[in-house]
Structure formats: structure tokens, C-alpha cells
Amino acid sequence: MQRPTPFFILLFLQLWAVGLALNQEGRDLLQAKLGLYDPHNALADWNPNSSTPCNWTGVTCSTVSGGNLAVTDVDLTGLDLSGPFPASLCRLPNLSFLSLSLNYINSTLLDSSISPCSALTHLDLSQNLFVGSLPSALSSLPLLEYLDVAGNNFTGAIPPSFALFPSLQILSLTANLLNETIPPFLGNISTLRQLNLSYNPFAAGQIPSSLANLTNLETLWLAGCALVGQIPPSLGHLANLINLDLSSNSLTGIIPDTFSGLASVVQIELYNNSLTGNFPAGVSNLTALRRFDAAMNFLSGPIPDDVFSIPLLDSLHLYQNKFNGSLPATAGKARQLLELRIFGNNLSGPLPSDLGANSPLVSLDLSDNQLTGEISNGICQGGALQEILLINNFFSGRLPESLAQCQSLTRIRLSNNQLSGEVPAGIWGLPRVWILELTGNSLSGSISPNIAGAANLSNLLIARNKFSGNIPAAIGSLLKLYEFSAWDNHLTGPLPESIGLLPELGQLNLQNNSLSGGLLTNIQSWRKLTQLNLADNHFSGEISPELGNLPVLNYLDLSGNSLTGSIPIQLQNLKLNQFNLSNNLLSGPIPPLFHNEAYKSSFLGNPNLCRDLTGLCRSSSDNGHGHGKLFWPLRAIFFVSAMVLIAGVVLFYWKYRNIKRGKKTMDKSKWILTSFHKLGFSEYEILNSLDEDNVIGSGGSGKVYKVVLGNNEAVAVKKLWKTKLTVNGGGGNQDDAAYDAFESEVETLGKIRHRSIVKLWCCCSHRDCKLLVYEYMPNGSLGDLLHSSKAGLLDWPTRFKIALDAAEGLCYLHHDCVPPIVHRDVKSNNILLDADFGAKVSDFGVAKIIDGIGGGPQSMSVIAGSCGYIAPEYAYTLRVNEKSDIYSFGVVILELVTGKRPVSPEFGEKDLVNWVCSTIQQKDEESVIDSKLDACYREEITKVLHVGLHCTSNLPINRPSMRRVVKMLLEVCAENKPSPLSKDGKLSPYYHEEDQGSAS
Structure with a gap:
């Protein structure tokens, strides 16, 4: 019987055969491949059985001295490769071109790894994840002409050895983390044609005047480099300069007149500085200049x-x-x-x-x-x-007639002028216009039926003019119309039925016109309508119950009309931040949900309306006979007496029970209850249950109790006690801070209606303390559960559901509330979980109402937020907008993926964001994923990880909007496409809905 050949002999024979088939360059390339992770198998044809590597992906061979073919170019751009820098590539003796751009190379770049690449003329390592210092050895490469390491994480200073490049023509260090000043010795690289140092967090410093020594320089980009002081006049002597960008710095002084000597310059960018003085003289000498930008200066x-x-x-x-x-x-x-x-x-x-x-x-x-x-x-x-x-x-x-023939127009914005006369009919129907803004003029005439031709129109803004006549039925042809604002005009007639068919309509404001007729009923297409204002017109008839079926409507004003009948109970389905039905002819009971302080001014001027709290509400058909006039006061007296008696009995019982239990009592007669939903309990039922045995949490401002009501339902009660402690040992009062938090919670949560925002049932106020009563969330906070021994309950599908729920809640705050709200303390402990692990955003104690999402950030007097969640720019600027929330939510995503806290001793001086980034750079993405998660979800988890990293970008401008975050999460599924259905089976409002940029 023949004995089997030992395995090691077979392996030796295989390697020997490969060695015969492939030259040393091929073996060096295979060694480089061995150290890289290739998720898409892009290097599949790098086969050890090949006779030559010259036909491999990204490999180019050329004839070198001696007439032999050798590898001269390796271009692996955009293959999604990850791992350390493949140092074996530098063993290729004739390698002159190397590009690893647009990958995930995640190591330091060592001198010993790069110095053997002595034949390189072109090195492109841009858009990777390199860390550490720039290697000094780069300048020792004798033939190097092109060096691009933009878009990495290199830190520290530019090495002094960079002054010694013998042949370098292109140097790009853009968008790294270099944090010392721009060194003057760069002016010694006399061969340079392009110098790009933009968007690094350099220490504040001046533009080195030595850069004027670079007489061959064609491009100088120093945007976003923390530059201060004046622009050196000597830069005007760079006669070969084509492109100059000094934008987004803190430069002061004048624009030097010497710039008139930039004979070759095509583009000058000086915007977003603090430059002063007059426009420089002699610019007409710049015969090659095409673009000049000195915006945002003085x-x-x-x-x-x-x-x-x-x-x-x-x-x-x-x-x-x-x-x-x-x-x-x-x-x-x-x-x-x-x-x-x-x-x-x-x-x-x-x-x-x-x-x-x-x-x-x-x-x-x-x-x-x-x-x-x-x-x-x-x-x-x-x-x-x-x-x-x-x-x-x-x-x-008048508007010029020529505009009506200007078929190329996309934006017409002429608001707040003194224009008059009729709008030329052709302007209404320009086919490419997406915004027509004529607000605040004295324009007259009617809306032309030609508007049917404006197929691209999204915003029709004609408020505060003198337009008259009917709204044409042709407006129903505008299938992209999002906002129609025509308030404060003289429009007449009924609403055309075609308006109800507009599928993209989000805002309709026709306040203060002379419109008449009934409200539309065929409005099923208004799935995106958030604001409806028909106030101060002559509408009559009943309120359409169909309004209660609009899924995202949160602003409804029908005041100042002649509407009759009862208030449809369906309106309770709406999540209204603004609600006004006052000054109509409505009758009957007010729906129970609106029996609270938040809607106290929503029904004024309707004498036949009543709050049906007792079943004694007079019917609108009451004919007012005498026995009715007598019977109503008697019933009122009886009701009040009964309430007094009941209150007395309850008060006596409460005092008696507390005396028996030896507890300090509070004067409950002075409690003020404000409800935000129809309640099935009283404040006394709450107060009677605030025992220490029911405490489920505590903080600096008070305690949280679980209260089981008589109907066996539970609520959570946050009690804020008055205290004399000061904040930070200074003048700030902790009492003030707690009560500010109370007011913020009430102001914010009182009007919010969203399934992913915790419900505030009511609040109770007293001179000694304040109570907030929330829906009870039996699974507590995400943070407590995730970082406890019960974390095993949170498998990946559950964690994903939590992330999506919380994202939808924040998206509602940022994009659908009027005005928008920034939470300012997004963290896992402020995401509560119900019995089915559905997530709801909670704790709005430091939330702020913002004038407009996407607008400028607002300054805050103190830092809000929690350690590990605070966006880097917020900590030192105290300027807040929605991007701060998005960063914090990104940290929550990283918690869900890694199972780790936002700050932990195991990270050393880093936080979770920095730990994840550095670990991925040193190892791989799998090394940061929570080991408790099933490996079968690894691909989906990795996609969500990338969403979290996108949200936690250092630069706020790079973070996606919450609407975009929701879309990215919806796209994380097996088919890698968004599901058209939300969890309740309805069409998702984020499906095929693109973010809209703000108009200038």
C-alpha cells in the first residue's frame, strides 16, 4: 500500500512551482495583497499561477534599461482595500507610480516602509485613514515630483525635512489633522508648482512671506488654515500663479495692490475673512482673471x-x-x-x-x-x-415683459420691493422655475391659468400683494408644488378641488384673503402637508373630518371664518404644535384631547362650544326655553357642591393618612394641574403614590417614581424639588436650572405628538416642587440596559429597531416641528424603551426651539450635553444647531454597535468615537463590533457602523441631516434599498424624499 505524501511536502512543491512560474516582482505584489483586506475581491486576478504580473488589475509594466519588462505603475485607486501600508510594494525596483487613493489604508506611514521606494515620481495616498506623523523620509525620495496625502488623519507638524525635496512639484496635505503653524521652510522647495495645505487645524499663524520665493508656483491653496494677520504683499510677485485660495481664515488688513501683478492668475478666492479697505486698484491688468471672490469680509x-x-x-x-x-x-x-x-x-x-x-x-x-x-x-x-x-x-x-420669455429661469426671488402692476402671464408658466417669490410688493391682477405650464414649480410665494380673483383650477397641474403662500391678498372664490390632489404639498397658507365656500374634503393626496392656514377668510360649512387623517399635519389655523357644526373628533389624531379654530360659529363639545392648557386659546370666539367634562354640555339644538335657563344654574351649583364635597373628603383622607404615617404633608389645594392628553387619573392619585418605595431613579434635580394608578396602568413621575444649592459654586442656582428644565420640558413636550417621543401626560406645579408625569417605559433607558448584565436581551434586530425609532424621533424634532427643536442632550440614557423595546426620545430639559434648521447656529450661555456625546465644535464655541444632535446620535449608534460606553477607562484619554476610529485603522471593522451580537448580521451591523461614523464626523458640514440618517438606516436591509413601509404599515414619509437645501 502506497503511503500518502506528507502535507508539508505538497506545500513545498506548490511554493516551488509558484516560484518557477512567477518572478520576484510578482511575489512582492502577492505579499502586498496578503496584508490587505479586499472585500470585493478586486485583486482576484493577482494569481500566483500567472506567468507575469503585468496583466494584473492596477499593474502596468514598461520596458526599462536592459530591454526588460518591469512593473513601473501600481494603481489601486478606489478598490475599498483596507489594512496597513503594503511596504512590499517598495521592493519593486522600478516602481515610479503608486496610487492607493480612495481606500481604507489605516496604519502609520513609517520611514522604513517608504524610504525603499527610491524610483517613485508619483505617490498618491489621498483619501485613506493614515494616522500619526508625516514621515520625514518622504523628502529623501530623489525623483519624487507628485505627493498627495490629502484626506487622511496625519497629525503634528510638517517635518523640517520637507524643505529638502529635490524635485517635488505637487504637494497636497489637504484635510488632515496637522496642528502646528505653516512653516516658512516650505518656501525652500523651489521646484513646487502646486502647494495645497487647506483645511487643517493649524495653530493660528501668518502666511509665511517666504512662499513668495516659489517663483514656479501655479496653485496656492491655504483655505481654512487658521491664518491671521495681513496678506503679504510679496505674494503679488508670483507671476506664474494661476489659482490663489486664502478663503475661510481670519486674515485682516487690505487686499494688497500688488495683486495687480499676478499676470497669470485665473482665480482668486479671499472669501470669509476679515479683510478691510477698498477694492484693490489695477485689477483690470489681470487679463487672465475669470473668477474673483472676496465675499464675507468688511x-x-x-x-x-x-x-x-x-x-x-x-x-x-x-x-x-x-x-x-x-x-x-x-x-x-x-x-x-x-x-x-x-x-x-x-x-x-x-x-x-x-x-x-x-x-x-x-x-x-x-x-x-x-x-x-x-x-x-x-x-x-x-x-x-x-x-x-x-x-x-x-x-x-412693472416686471419686465422679457422675463416671460426667459425659458432658462429656475429661480425668481423678488420679494420685499415696491414692484407694481400685473405679472406678465408668461412668468406664471415658466417651465423650469422651481421657486417664484414675489412676496411683499404691490403686484396686482390674478394668478394666470398659464401656471399649468410651470411643471417644475415647488415654491409659489406671493403673499402681501394685491392679487385678486379666483385661484385657477390649473394649479392642480403643479405636481411638484411644496409650498403655496398667498396670504394677505384679495383672492376670492372657493378653493379649487384640484388643490386637494397635489401630492407634494407641504405648506398651504392663504390667510387673510376673501376666499369663500366650504373646506375641501378630497384631500387624501396631502400626505406631506405639515402646515395649513386658511384663517381670516369667509369659509363656511363644517370642518372636514378628513383633516384628521393627514399623517404629518402639525399646524392648523382655521380661525376667523364662518365655519359651523361640531369639531370633528378625528382632529385628535393630529400631532399639532399650532391649533386655532377661534372666531367661528362652531358648536357642541370640544374633543377631550384638547381639554388642557396648551389649547386654551384655540377655541375663543365660539360661544356655542363647551368643554364636555361632565356630560352636561348644552346641545347646539337647545331652544333656550325658560326651564332650561333655570335648570342649568341649578345643575352647575349641584356640580360645584359635589366637587367641593369630594375634594374635602379626599383632602381629609390624605391628611389623616399622612399624619398616621408620620410623613410631612403638602398643601394639595395649591397644586395646579396642566394636562396635555385626556387623563384617566387626578393629581391626588399621583401625589398619594410618591413613596420612597416607588423611586426608580434620581438625579441632581430630583427623583423619578413609578406610580401604578387605580386602573392598573403605570406612569413615571419626575419630581423637581426646590433647593438652595448653587451650580458650580457660583451665582447659578440649581433651583433655577431645575425649574428652567421643567419649563423647557413643558414647552417642548406639551405639544409634541410622535410615537418616538415620550408622551408627557401632564404637569403639576406647587411652590415647593414641580411634577412631570410621563408614560411609563417598562424597559427603562437604553443606556442602563445596554451596559448592564441584561444586555443579552438586546440582539441586533432589537438594537437596529431602537436606532431607527430614535432617529425618526429626532428627525421629527428637526424637520417636522414648527418651529424646529434641537434636543441638546441626546444620549442612550435619554432613549427609553417600552415593553416591546420600541424606543422613545426623552428628557427635553435643555432642549431649544430654533428659528430654522439649516440656519446659523445659536449661542448658548452654558454647555449642555453629556460627556462623550458632545460634538467637538460645541464644546468650545457654545454654538448649537441640529448638527450637535446628529453627532450625539452617532455616538448612540456606536454604543449599539460596540456595546461600549461613550467614555471608559479602557479607552485611555480617548472617547468612544476616537477609540472606534483608531481601532478600525489599526485592525478592522469587525474588531469593534460587540461580541454578543450574532455574526450572521455582520454585514448589516457594519453598514450601521458607517452611519454612526458619518454622523460623528469632526466637521459639522459633513454630518448628514436626520432626515438623511433615517433614509440611510431604512436602506440597511437585505436588498440594500429602502422599505416603502414604516413599522405601522403606512407609507414611510422618508421614502424617496430628498433633503431640500435652503434657498439663498
């Missing part, structure tokens, strides 16, 4: 005539400065002008009559000035105008 004085004499100028941005005087007449002569944005200055006088007539003008924004006269008739003569924005000026006269 430049002043008139705009010189010769700016528009620059022969190739196509884009001029000077907005948000202090320029005065008129727009130069030469602006109408510029023959290449495409963009002119000078909004937010102090310009006055009329526009040049030929503005737009001699150039292919595409975008014109002169808003927020003091310009007068008529809008130039030839403004679209070039046939390319897409945007005309003249908001907040003093333009007068």
Missing part, C-alpha cells in the same frame, strides 16, 4: 469701474461686505459675465440699463441692498439667465 467704498473691464471675468462674488455707491455702468458691458453676486451690501441707485444684454448672464443676486428704479428689460437677453434674486431692495415699476 470691504468698503465703491466698486471700481475697471473691475468689469477685466476681459475674461465670468464670476464676481462680493456679497456680505460694506460696499456702497451704485453698481458701475461698466457692469452692463462685461461680455463674459456669468455670475454676479453682490447681495448684502449698501449699494444704491438704479441698475445699468444694459445689464445682461451683452453677456451670457446665468446668476444675478443683488439682494439686501438699497437699489432703486426698474429691473432692466434686457436682463435675460443673453438667453442663459437661471437665477434672478433681488430681495429686499427698493425696485419699483
Whole structure:
């Protein structure tokens, strides 16, 4: 019998055969592949059985000295490879081109790894996850001409050895974490043609004047580099400079007149600094200049005539400065002008009559000035105008007829001027316009039926004018219409039935017109309507019960009409932040849900309405006979007496019980109850159960009790006690802080109705303490459960459900509340779990109502939030917007994925976000996933991990909106596409709904 060949002999023979088939370069490439994780098998053809590597993916061979073929190029761009830098590539003796761009290479770059690459001329490591310092050995590569390490996490200083590059022409260090000043020795790299250091957190410093020594320089990008001081005049001597970007710094002083010597410059970017003084002289000498942007500075004085004499100028941005005087007449002569944005200055006088007539003008924004006269008739003569924005000026006269023929227009924003006359009929129907804003003028006439042609119209804003006549039925053709605002006009007639068929309608405001007829009933298409304001018209008839079926309506104002009948009980289905039915002719009972303080002014001026608390509400058919007049006061007296008697008995019992138990009593007669939902209990039932045995939590401001009611339902009661302790040992009073939190909770939660926001049943106030009564969440907080011995209850499907629920709650706060709300303390302990592990966002004690999501951040006097969850920019700027919440929610996602707390001794000086990032860079994504989670969900968990990392980006601008976060989570499923159904079986409001950018 033949003995089997030992395994190690077979392995030796196989390796020997490979060695015969493949040269050393191939073996070096296979060694590089061995150290990389290749999730898409992009390097599948890197086969040890190949005779040559020259046909492998990303590998190029060329003839070298001696006539032999050798590997000269390795281009692995965008293959999603991860792992450490493949040092074996540097053993390829003829390798001149190496690109690992757009991967996940996640190691430090050691001198010993890179120094053997002595033949390299082109090295691109951009958009990876490299960490640590920049290697000094890079400058020792004698032939290197191109070096791009942008978009990594390199830290520390630029090494002094970088002054010694012998041949370098391109150097890009953009978007790293370099944190010392820009060194002057970079001015010694005399061969440089491009220097890009933008968007690093450098220490504050000046622009080194030595950069003027780089006489071959064509591109100098120093945007977002924490630069201070003045722009060195010597930069004006860079005669070969084509592109100069010094934007988004803190530069001061003037724009040097020496810039007129930049003979080759095509683009100058100076926006978002603190530059002062006049526009620099001599810019007409810049015959190659196409784009000049000095917006968002403090430049002043008139705009010189010769700016528009620059022969190739196509884009001029000077907005948000202090320029005065008129727009130069030469602006109408510029023959290449495409963009002119000078909004937010102090310009006055009329526009040049030929503005737009001699150039292919595409975008014109002169808003927020003091310009007068008529809008130039030839403004679209070039046939390319897409945007005309003249908001907040003093333009007068009629709209030019030529605009009606301007088929290229997409945005028309002319609000708050003194325009008059009728709108040319063709303007209503321009096919590409998505926003038509004429608000705040004296325009008259009717809305033309031509509007049927405006197929792309999303925002029709014509409020505060003198428009009259009927709303045409043709408006039903606008299938993309989101906002129709025509309040404060003279519109008449009924609402056309076609309005009820608009599927994208989100806001409809027709307040203060003379509209009449009944309310629409066929409104099933209004699935996205959030605001409906028909106040102060002449509508009659009954309120449509169908309004109660609108899924996201949170603003409803029908006041000041002649509506009759009862209030439909279906309106209780709505999640209303603003509700007003006052000054109508309504009758009958007010639905129970609205019997609370939040809606106390919602029903004024309806004398036949009553709060049906006792069953004694008079019917609207009561004919008022005498026995009725007598019977009602008698019943009222009997009812009041009965209530007094019952209250006395309850009070006596309470005092007697407390005396027997030896407890300190409170004067319950002075408690004030404010309910936000129909209650099945009284405040006394709550007060009687605030025993120490029922405490389920406590904090700095009070305790939380579980109270089981007489109907066997449970509620959670937060009790805030008055205290004399001070905050931080200073003047801040902890009592003030606690009571501020109380007011914030009441203000925020009292009107919110969303299944992913914890329900506030009611609040009770007393001079000594305040109570907040919530729905009871039997599984407690996510943080307590996740980081306890019961974490095993949270399998991955449950964790995913929690993440999606909480995301939808925050999305509602940011995007659907009017006005929007920023929570400011998103954390796992503020996400509560019901019996089915459904998640609800809670604790709104530091929440803030924000004027507008997507707008500028608001300053806060103190830091709110919890350690490990606070966005990095919030901690040192105290400026808050929705991006702060998104960062905190990203930390919650990382908690769900890793099972770890946001801060932990095992992280050392890092927090969870930094630990996850550094661990992934050193190892892989699987190494951060909670070991308690089933491996069969690994792909889905990894996708959610990436959502969390996206949310916790250091730069707020890179974080997605909560609407986008919900969409990304919905896309995490087996088919990798969003489900059209929400958990309640209804069409998800996030399905196929794109984020809308704010209009300028």
C-alpha cells in the first residue's frame, strides 16, 4: 500500500512551482495583497499561477534599461482595500507610480516602509485613514515630483525635512489633522508648482512671506488654515500663479495692490475673512482673471469701474461686505459675465440699463441692498439667465415683459420691493422655475391659468400683494408644488378641488384673503402637508373630518371664518404644535384631547362650544326655553357642591393618612394641574403614590417614581424639588436650572405628538416642587440596559429597531416641528424603551426651539450635553444647531454597535468615537463590533457602523441631516434599498424624499 505524501511536502512543491512560474516582482505584489483586506475581491486576478504580473488589475509594466519588462505603475485607486501600508510594494525596483487613493489604508506611514521606494515620481495616498506623523523620509525620495496625502488623519507638524525635496512639484496635505503653524521652510522647495495645505487645524499663524520665493508656483491653496494677520504683499510677485485660495481664515488688513501683478492668475478666492479697505486698484491688468471672490469680509467704498473691464471675468462674488455707491455702468458691458453676486451690501441707485444684454448672464443676486428704479428689460437677453434674486431692495415699476420669455429661469426671488402692476402671464408658466417669490410688493391682477405650464414649480410665494380673483383650477397641474403662500391678498372664490390632489404639498397658507365656500374634503393626496392656514377668510360649512387623517399635519389655523357644526373628533389624531379654530360659529363639545392648557386659546370666539367634562354640555339644538335657563344654574351649583364635597373628603383622607404615617404633608389645594392628553387619573392619585418605595431613579434635580394608578396602568413621575444649592459654586442656582428644565420640558413636550417621543401626560406645579408625569417605559433607558448584565436581551434586530425609532424621533424634532427643536442632550440614557423595546426620545430639559434648521447656529450661555456625546465644535464655541444632535446620535449608534460606553477607562484619554476610529485603522471593522451580537448580521451591523461614523464626523458640514440618517438606516436591509413601509404599515414619509437645501 502506497503511503500518502506528507502535507508539508505538497506545500513545498506548490511554493516551488509558484516560484518557477512567477518572478520576484510578482511575489512582492502577492505579499502586498496578503496584508490587505479586499472585500470585493478586486485583486482576484493577482494569481500566483500567472506567468507575469503585468496583466494584473492596477499593474502596468514598461520596458526599462536592459530591454526588460518591469512593473513601473501600481494603481489601486478606489478598490475599498483596507489594512496597513503594503511596504512590499517598495521592493519593486522600478516602481515610479503608486496610487492607493480612495481606500481604507489605516496604519502609520513609517520611514522604513517608504524610504525603499527610491524610483517613485508619483505617490498618491489621498483619501485613506493614515494616522500619526508625516514621515520625514518622504523628502529623501530623489525623483519624487507628485505627493498627495490629502484626506487622511496625519497629525503634528510638517517635518523640517520637507524643505529638502529635490524635485517635488505637487504637494497636497489637504484635510488632515496637522496642528502646528505653516512653516516658512516650505518656501525652500523651489521646484513646487502646486502647494495645497487647506483645511487643517493649524495653530493660528501668518502666511509665511517666504512662499513668495516659489517663483514656479501655479496653485496656492491655504483655505481654512487658521491664518491671521495681513496678506503679504510679496505674494503679488508670483507671476506664474494661476489659482490663489486664502478663503475661510481670519486674515485682516487690505487686499494688497500688488495683486495687480499676478499676470497669470485665473482665480482668486479671499472669501470669509476679515479683510478691510477698498477694492484693490489695477485689477483690470489681470487679463487672465475669470473668477474673483472676496465675499464675507468688511470691504468698503465703491466698486471700481475697471473691475468689469477685466476681459475674461465670468464670476464676481462680493456679497456680505460694506460696499456702497451704485453698481458701475461698466457692469452692463462685461461680455463674459456669468455670475454676479453682490447681495448684502449698501449699494444704491438704479441698475445699468444694459445689464445682461451683452453677456451670457446665468446668476444675478443683488439682494439686501438699497437699489432703486426698474429691473432692466434686457436682463435675460443673453438667453442663459437661471437665477434672478433681488430681495429686499427698493425696485419699483412693472416686471419686465422679457422675463416671460426667459425659458432658462429656475429661480425668481423678488420679494420685499415696491414692484407694481400685473405679472406678465408668461412668468406664471415658466417651465423650469422651481421657486417664484414675489412676496411683499404691490403686484396686482390674478394668478394666470398659464401656471399649468410651470411643471417644475415647488415654491409659489406671493403673499402681501394685491392679487385678486379666483385661484385657477390649473394649479392642480403643479405636481411638484411644496409650498403655496398667498396670504394677505384679495383672492376670492372657493378653493379649487384640484388643490386637494397635489401630492407634494407641504405648506398651504392663504390667510387673510376673501376666499369663500366650504373646506375641501378630497384631500387624501396631502400626505406631506405639515402646515395649513386658511384663517381670516369667509369659509363656511363644517370642518372636514378628513383633516384628521393627514399623517404629518402639525399646524392648523382655521380661525376667523364662518365655519359651523361640531369639531370633528378625528382632529385628535393630529400631532399639532399650532391649533386655532377661534372666531367661528362652531358648536357642541370640544374633543377631550384638547381639554388642557396648551389649547386654551384655540377655541375663543365660539360661544356655542363647551368643554364636555361632565356630560352636561348644552346641545347646539337647545331652544333656550325658560326651564332650561333655570335648570342649568341649578345643575352647575349641584356640580360645584359635589366637587367641593369630594375634594374635602379626599383632602381629609390624605391628611389623616399622612399624619398616621408620620410623613410631612403638602398643601394639595395649591397644586395646579396642566394636562396635555385626556387623563384617566387626578393629581391626588399621583401625589398619594410618591413613596420612597416607588423611586426608580434620581438625579441632581430630583427623583423619578413609578406610580401604578387605580386602573392598573403605570406612569413615571419626575419630581423637581426646590433647593438652595448653587451650580458650580457660583451665582447659578440649581433651583433655577431645575425649574428652567421643567419649563423647557413643558414647552417642548406639551405639544409634541410622535410615537418616538415620550408622551408627557401632564404637569403639576406647587411652590415647593414641580411634577412631570410621563408614560411609563417598562424597559427603562437604553443606556442602563445596554451596559448592564441584561444586555443579552438586546440582539441586533432589537438594537437596529431602537436606532431607527430614535432617529425618526429626532428627525421629527428637526424637520417636522414648527418651529424646529434641537434636543441638546441626546444620549442612550435619554432613549427609553417600552415593553416591546420600541424606543422613545426623552428628557427635553435643555432642549431649544430654533428659528430654522439649516440656519446659523445659536449661542448658548452654558454647555449642555453629556460627556462623550458632545460634538467637538460645541464644546468650545457654545454654538448649537441640529448638527450637535446628529453627532450625539452617532455616538448612540456606536454604543449599539460596540456595546461600549461613550467614555471608559479602557479607552485611555480617548472617547468612544476616537477609540472606534483608531481601532478600525489599526485592525478592522469587525474588531469593534460587540461580541454578543450574532455574526450572521455582520454585514448589516457594519453598514450601521458607517452611519454612526458619518454622523460623528469632526466637521459639522459633513454630518448628514436626520432626515438623511433615517433614509440611510431604512436602506440597511437585505436588498440594500429602502422599505416603502414604516413599522405601522403606512407609507414611510422618508421614502424617496430628498433633503431640500435652503434657498439663498
